[in-house]
Amino acid sequence: MTFPPEQAVHFGPYRIYPGQRLVMEAERPLRLGRRAMDILLILLEHAGNVVSKQHLMTEIWPNSVVEEINLRVHMAALRKALGDGQAGQRYIVTVAQRGYSFVAPYSLEHIELDRPSEPVESSSHNLPLRRTRMIGRQALVDSLMTHLPHQRFITLVGPGGIGKTTVALRVAEQLIGRYRDGIRLLDLAPIHDPSMITGHLATLLELSLHDAEPLNNLAMFLRERQMLLVIDNCEHLIDSVALLCESLLRGAPHLHILATSREYLRAEGEFVQRLESLDCPPPIAVLDRAQALNFSALQLFVERAMASHDSFELTDADLPRVIDICRRLDGIPLALELAAGQVASLGLEGLLRQLQGSFRQLTPHNQSALGRHQTLRATLDWSFDLLSVCEQTCLRRLGLFRGGFTLTSAAAVIVGEQVETREVFGSITQLVAKSLLNVDVGDEEVFYRLLDTTRSYALEKLEQAGELPATRERHAERCLALMHQAQNDWEHIPTGLWIERYARSLEDVRSALDWGLAVTGPHTLAIRLTATSTPLWQELSLLKEHGGYVRKALALLEAAPEPCPRLKMSLKLALGSACYHAQGGTAETIEAFVCARALARRCDDVAGQLRAVSGHLAVNLSCGNYQMALEQSQQFDRLGLNGDAVLDLSTHRLRVLALHFAGDQHRARMNAEEVLQRMAHSGHLNRFTHGFGVQYDQSVAALTILARILWIQGQPEQAWRTARQALDIALQINHGTSICYTLALSGCLIAHYNGDTRTARELLYLLQEQAQKHSVQLFYSWAQHYARVIHRADAPALPGPGAGLIKEIMVTLDSTLIDDDLLQRADTGAAGWCTAEILRARADALLAAGSPVNHDAAESVLIRALNVAQHQGALAWELRSATSLARLFQRQGRYRQAHELLAPIYQRFTEGYATPDLIAVRRLLGELQEHLPA
Template sequence: MRPVAQARDVVSFGSFSLVVSERLLTRDGEPVELGARTLDTLIALLSRPNEVVSKKDLLAWVWPDVTVEEGSLRFHIAGLRKALGDGTDGARYIATVAGRGYCFVAPISRSGPDNQNTAAAPSFPYSNLPSRLMRMVGRDNDLLRLSTQLSASRFVTIVGAGGVGKTTVAVAVGHHLIEAFAGAVLFVDLGMLGDPELAATAVASMLGLSVQSNDAAPALIAYLRDKRLLLMLDTCEHLIEAVAALASQIFTAAPQVHILATSREALQVEGEHVYRLDSLACPPDDPTLTAAVAQTFPAPQLFMERAAASGARLDYSDAEAAIVVSICRKLDGVALAIELAARRVDAYGLQQTAALLDQRLTLLWLGPRTAPPRQRTLHAMLDWSYGLLSEPERVVLRRLAVFVGHFTLDAALAVVSSATIDQPLVFGAIDSLVAKSMVATRPLGAMMRYLLLDTTRAYALEISLDEAEFADLAVRHATYYRRWLEQSGIEWPTLSTGAQRAPHFAGLNNVRSALEWCFGANGNAEVGVGLAVAAAPVFLAMSLLPECHRWSERALGALDAAARGGLDEMRLQADLGVSLMFMRGGRDAAHLALNRSFAIAEQRGDGLDQLRLLGPLNMFHLRIGEFKTALYYARRCSDIAATVEDPAAKTLAHSILGISLHLNGDLSGARAELEAAVLRGPDVQRTTTIYLGFEGRILAGAILARTLWLQGHPVQAAERARLTVKYAAEMDHSLTLCIALIWAITVFLWIGDIEAAEEHIDWLVSRSESHSMAPYVAAGRAFKADLAIRRGDAKGGVEGLEGALEKLHAMPYELLTTSLNASLAQGLGAAGRFAEGLALIDETIALVDTNGDVKYTPELLRVKGALLLSMPEPKTGEAETCFMQSLDLSRRQGARGWELRTAIDLAALLAAQRRRERARAILSPVFAQFVEGSDTSDLKAAKRLLAALG
């Protein structure tokens, strides 16, 4: 581990300052007393801020000459957290990373004789910068000035004419500063977007974030709030209002995020510094100009380099220099225009290129050269360049404009080819267009991608196509991307990072564009329905729930009478129902859509169709707390799965039946089904994500962990819970991870591992907040309130739990209601509100009898008995009855976890009544059933009580 500071360097965080050389920690200038080992622990963590420091490294740092147990480290970490007030009033300094170590997560700054104040904040090791040019002509000063200004002011917009080189310079700045941002540079090309409402979605998707609402901005800002990175927003002008608002919010809310934007006009928001990127400098109009002087100006330099790179051979005499300078001035020093002109020299020669350029520009410039906006200069250049193309090249260029962003050669051949222009001709035309710089190339992933620059695409779209020709083109475009979705759909759930998503993201923009046309005024709704059927499950798998909902709804509205009751309606209703379920909860609209879809599936009689609907229907009823109904759908799913030869369907059936049996108290049946899904299931790649919106096998693993604990295997339960969370984290699918975390937390709470529970609760809240998953935020808050009750803060815990339950009921999300009600009843009892606690327990028992979730009934009876005993006038007879009922039911369920808890409470009651033999007779055989987990809280309590009983 490296030293945290030298000389009298000061490390500051929050209201604290640490002078390492003096081993002095102060808070608001006042010394903070810390033991030597505790201070060494702090210094070690500060040596690697925002990194996980392993327990092994910490032990080696703090105890370099002796061997100690991890318990000593935990003791000093706890003391350090207490001294810093970690967790008080929202302060966060030290995070525990389960199974790995500890991390200092608060922003810090260092100051000293050799340091300027520099802030460090949590970041992410990710960069998707395009490759920079081998040599950038004439922009060295711009590069340095922009880098300095961006570092100082945090928010800079490069403003200039189209084609002037804004993106080129921005990319160069990103590469120049990439080390300063520890590799955290995110490049977002907004040129491929047409809908301003998707600006925040585009950034979030590139970060691999789940989008769960129509407005992705709050989730994006929550995610960026504590990140240090350089965010590059390229080509903003067509989305100016939306990008301006988004950039302003990020700048204000995320103090470690630096923003570099490119646009033809300023965003005009607070905090923005505008950097105007002028055209490349040209020599003055001087008849005596020499080639040597001309070469000192960047515009002629760029022209000559690009002409030579294209194969042109120029002597570059004074006469040729004058022609080159004339061309550069006519093009106003616009880099893109110069490059395109230079590439024509090999074909036409220098003088003819200049002559053609003069003719075309003369036709377009009706006034002085300085009068028209710079965009007209670029338009003139593009118009001239278009005029140099052959007729097949012109047709191909116009048709390529249908693509948004990158496209593959396969896509181009499929979409552009027609009866009048075959694939070989298209292939040759694209090759020529690439050579003439009308089509750009860029490797993306393992495949070369093609791209019309935004200015070129805009120009091509202005050239009107015959209405019938355009309709045929748009239909081929939509049809191609429907086929692409159907072929690549299985891959979508496996994509987690922006780098993996980038190739698919460009395709998804083309899908959106095609859907907009299909359902537009002059579109083809029939083609649009087919495309929406293919697109909706992909939007669902990528957690883009609003878009899944939007296009499913639009397509359903466009179905004609003949299509009602068919396969397309069945699939669209299913995707609509699932997206509504996760977005809005909603008992009515989501239920209606899912039921309609299932009715069609039953009518069609296809087993696989019914299976795909039974999973979402099961999950819907689980989420609203109707556990018996959910079990009905799970059993139907299992019955049908047995009749089909589809391993993925069988795994789905095992998963949802195991979950439903668990919640309904059949633990042995649940374990068999869950193990079939998790341990013996086929190696299928996340198929349930397409149908459920999350990976069902991960949920099955988490519920298996709970089942193991209930059956009396606490060590196996903890191992399975941690393993399931690990698998979910590796998927990096936020909805799946949050589901895994929720159920793993319940296992850690049952075992009594409060530290592990707290770590995972913090993880759950952080991930769900940054991805706008409101039910899981509320669940995390509820778990925090439960911890407060366990730690003795009954008043605060009860208030927090009541508020969280109110939010969960409103959504509705009732999966945790029974267990949280039990915790709330215990908190009410601890606060002296016994009548309210007993009323809540009785109400919950009645609810369980009606809806299911009967696995909790033994625990509810135990909690009721404990409340009866803790009253000012204990009702021991009623309490003993509750305990005996709990014991009987837990034995019938095979729930040894509940049985042990109840046996402890009943034995303690009997011991207090001097019925020691009876107490020992009840507790001892229950305790003897456990062969693992002797260090868990319940088993330690049982062991202490048995010892006291003699």
């Protein structure tokens, strides 16, 4: 049966809109993964009939060969999300050896075709898809939703396994769309160093912390934002989290915080909400089955038992046993899930007998927090003892994973002494069935993860077994293999897909590096991982943190008896790129690229030399060392490119940069246009060359410099169209450093030069935002200087001698910013592209002094500026210098000479008549014309 678009399917508490792929639960959307939705729709279309596993796999993965485990895991996730088994109701059953069948009664409802679809919300929050239906907490969720807007800061407190995270996520999920600036979940379980908290939060907020006061920086960022922050698993970092919450709430009046912890934070303004156990029937109650299932502890146990054991049904005869089990487990959700996972193998009678033996030493039904903690610990011990030796070993070793992991990753870490590859799959399947291992179902891959409580228990067992060092090494080796794979994929798959695939490895890479770079760690493995993981840190905008690891790795490598030159070269290149974006052309940045080139030459690595030279060239340009950069660009030809068309394009583009800033606009334009033509013909228009110097998208970088050249050559309208094209491409591919680059070097400047103040301000705001988000401190500081002119805002003092490019750019925006250092650069020819503007600024300063004796000196300087601009092919600068000189002539009554100087230059312009420079010239020519004889 195929459902027409005007029909909805209703079963249990759910209403399905097939045409919109939307599931509603009590008027709230239920967020299912894409594959889970596919499965549900296929089963509904064949409701009452068996759908074979092969048919489902063919329909869901039509172009892939997948293992049956994928289907089973997605099916289990769908059942848990729907609460299959709630109140004893079955939705989907497994038919042995055949497939699956949707068996629940359903009805069809007519709907209006214009019913709005659920909006895409992923950008407004980072909440995970719901893994299981929440039981027994809806009244608490409703209460929290009512109180949170007024209390602003609520901490959910309770022992491990009580369901704090489940409640917090459910509250947050129901508040999606209520906060203008979204919801962010910060999970502290993988973090053990208090100093890392602010960095993790900044990453979630897509913010880079540049100064020495990260809390103030975070509060400033959040000051005007209306946002909900969910901070999960705070118990091991209480003091630091309390300080964070207090600082943020003071500085951000529209921020709300919902935290979870095993004990309250003792923070200012904190409202504590304790979570109690799920409801169990009282000891003396005599209940029938329907009455008993009103108690949430029984609901949870029965639902999870039905999910793990297809043939399980609660009978009246079984009811006393189930009530006894729930009461012995103190109604603790995690303990109930662990027990329900054993029903298939032990049966209810055997399960109760086991619990009676294992829990005899505990005070019965102790409802204190300590008592519930003891109950959970005893449940974990009991569950662990019921595992086979192989399953115990697997669980112990999986405790090292901080994030989600695939079956392949699990096998790589588990397989060793006592466990063979063929045993891993069966053991993991059993751990999932027994609720000791959770499943995160992505659209393409299946990921497993341990709850924090279970992971801590597994690590404790791993250390007791003496397996920690060997397992850590296998874990680090797996991280290295993943990062090799990520490096190979970096240039071949879209950025979004790449991040989705590899970002979840970050916590494990951190863990492996923290261990491996420590005094007693396996240094060689960790050093290699530091170098190989560079793309991950760059794509996640964590350059500052990676720089710390790189410095540690380099120090260890230097101490090695025979350091590997290729490995050192890779680390130096990574350090150079990180330092350039984080701090600009410092001595550390330059040394990194110089050393990398020497090592590449020693290894006869041409690509490495090109990367090192290009990185150093970018540093020289930012520092204003244009002639040195031009000489470096000529080295590319001598290196040879071995027929690599992409690298050849990159070196050609860098030569354009050097020519432009050295002041040769004619050759720069010819080369720029040739580069773009070659890109278009070779299909590399949007090609991004990862690892080449300082990484920007090729076409964005080429168009950015062409836009600058066009403006200086007197084509302001064409220059703006080119700058806009560069920005559009950068935004389309969503590459942060490319966005910063084109805004800083062309977009903001050309908009301001052309008199489009509104656009200039909008682009400046975007530059500040993107530079913070992607840790590009170099361009963030440039943006602060631009704000001095564009926003008339306070800005830090311009850097001193050696700053180069940014000081020269600022003089073109405000000629009063002239200083002796710039004059010296102009006099020696070091200023290149900006020489004429510096000279004009000097002349304007002389004229502003008001002394007639300065007029001759100013005239001489302006004539020199005119000659330089003409020689460089810089019509825009020629016009500005001629305008200043014409005004001097006007002041001296030399009207004809002023007109004859200025009019021919103005006539060479074919566009841009509405820009400030040309408007001013037209007005001045009119004034001069009035003094000329008719």
